[in-house]
Amino acid sequence: MMASDGMLSLSWNNHKATFCHILSTLREKERYTDVTLACEGKFYPVHKLVLSTCSEYFEKMFEHTPCKHPVVVLKDIKCADMEALLSYMYDGVVSVLQQDLARLIKAAELLQIKGLAVPDEPPLKELSKKNAYPWSSRDDRSSPHPKRRRREDMMTSTSQGSSLPPPESPPSSPQHHQESNQSWDHSKSHSQDQREDGVDQRVGDPVEPAVEFSSPKQEASHNQEPVDESLVKEEVIEGSEDNQGEGMDSRIEYGGMGGGDSNTGGEEQGSKFPHQLDTKHPQPLHEAVVEALAGPSGMQGWLGTGELGGGFSMLEGYSEDGNQEVHPASTGPHGTQQSHQMVGLNGDGSRNMKRGAVGKVHLCPFCVYSTLRKDHMTKHIRTHTGEKPFTCPHCSYSAASKDNLRQHVRTHTGEKPYSCYSCPYRASHRSALQFHMLKHQSS
DNA sequence: CAGCAGGGGGCGG
DNA sequence: CGCCCCCTGCTGT
Incomplete structure (x- = not known):
């Protein structure tokens, strides 16, 4: 941070990595998920926000789907691909076998995943202009621009007219509940099923629009032609023999999260954090999250106590009192935790407030838990930090x-x-x- | 049965 | 406010 005229600029060094990591963790815990993707009988609870961020297709879909928790049935997308795409959207990276790449890309194009999908018809005009890609001129809200090495033009050659989801095509025959029985393994199912059809998969009618369980039939269907905002392709990991078995498992790598207090430098370090988010084995992610949050130079400010009124208690690490406090009047104990105010809310002296009275609500920064008693929060937080004193x-x-x-x-x-x-x-x-x-x- | 986690009451500083 | 203590319920072996 630097000061100029009393103005402090506080920067959270590894904000991006932390953010992504926590998002990923939230998905694993199925926390705050508000949409369920269904394909091949498997269900994936995810977040609209993330999907919308990564795909205008989803963005538009949700825009017209007011229901709280829609279930989006994806036809013609293999669950393995779905998992890979989710991994990509949440972690920004995915490992894929070369033989599966074409299929994956195709799925990405159907869903218009930014960074994976390519402009379908290479500019009708011609490839003549080198920078003919649409995103080059657009404002681009900081969407990822990963580069995908085009190893083979397999997909482009075979599927020139392929993708583009059907403008209409309502889910006339909701076949989504078909295997509802065996299905709810929204588990981190990692289907290894290697389909033989592999590359040449039908993409004719891609994604079925959303339907949801309980709510009064939405018009979720009409996803009109989403604007094609696709970006460059992603880079594949070449010799990925090592992770064949788990080919599609999500994998994350992020830098600057080494919990040590050595990184005061302020730049993202390149230190890879080999956390393997194996979706099958939930693995102690809490610690990782805590590490991420507790980075010495990290921005603990928003986690800091509210009592500090104005002042930030940086450097105080994420210790027991690392919880936010808000007045229940302004935000309910549940549901609005996301709004991490960074301010000391109790300017007034809420001193002699009887414990448990309508004083302060302590919100756990890691989960939805809330309590009126700080000592309870202290105990609770240990369940996240793993501290066992x-x-x-x-x-x-x-x-x-x-x-x-x-x-x-x-x-x-x-x-x-x-x-x-x-x-x-x-x-x-x-x-x-x-x-x-x-x-x-x-x- | 053991472990774990949450809630509440009491008490002293 | 923090700590101690007790109670309760759930879960896994």
Whole structure:
């Protein structure tokens, strides 16, 4: 940060990487997801915001789909491709086998994924002009411009008239619930199914418009010709034999997130963070998120306490009080967490507010949890940070809360504080006693 | 049964 | 306000 005339410029060094990473994490946790993509019987809860950001196709679709949580059924797109595209949209990178590239690109074009889709018809005129790409002249809202090396013109040769989603084509026959039974494995399903049809897949009628479960039939269908805003193609990872098995798994790499406090430089470091977001194995992402958030030079300001009124408590790291506080009057405990105010909201002295009264709502910066008690938030945050300050004197166990440690210690000491009043039974756990009491009741 | 997480009451500083 | 303590419910083995 630099100061000029008292004006501070606070910069969050690895903001982009952090942002993307958290987004990805949110998707894995299916948090805040507000649209479900369905293809091949699999369901992918994702975020409209992200889809809209990456695809005008989706943007327009959602624009005309007021329902809260639409389910978009994608025909003619393989779930493997869908997963790859989601990985691409969320992480900005995806690994794909060369043999699958054509199919993937085709899917990307159908969905008009920025950065992956190419302008369909290479300028009708001709390729004559080198920079004939549409985006060169457009304002371009900072959409990605990755470069895809065109290794072969496989797709362009075979599919010259291919893509462009059908302007109309309402989902006349909603075949989306067909496999509803086996389906809800919106799991991070990673279908390895290598289809043989591979390259030459029908793209004639691409994407079926949205339908949703519960809401009064929207006109979600009419996705009119979305403006073609496609960009350059993406760069494939060449010798990707190594990740064949997981070919489509999302993979993220980001720099500048090394949790160490060494990076005060302020520039993104190139240090790759080999986190492999294996969608199958959720993996302790929390820590990664925390690291990202707790970067020493990172912008903890918005996480900082509200009490600081105006002042930012940078450098104070993300510790216990790293939670935002807002007045419930202005924002409800749920639903508006996204608005991370960076200001100290309580100018007034809300000092002698009885605990639990309508004082401050403490919002967890990692999840939707909210509480009126700061000490509860402190405990809760440990569930994200993984901090377990209470260690068992008898074993290596450690707990995040003293209570839970005490509970654990009973397993060593054999203490059974819960005793049945009608028989000598004793239990070390409350719920065990309750279960035991049921027997007395039944008999 | 053990672990974990959330909520509430009480108390002292 | 922070901490201690207790209670409760859920989950996994």
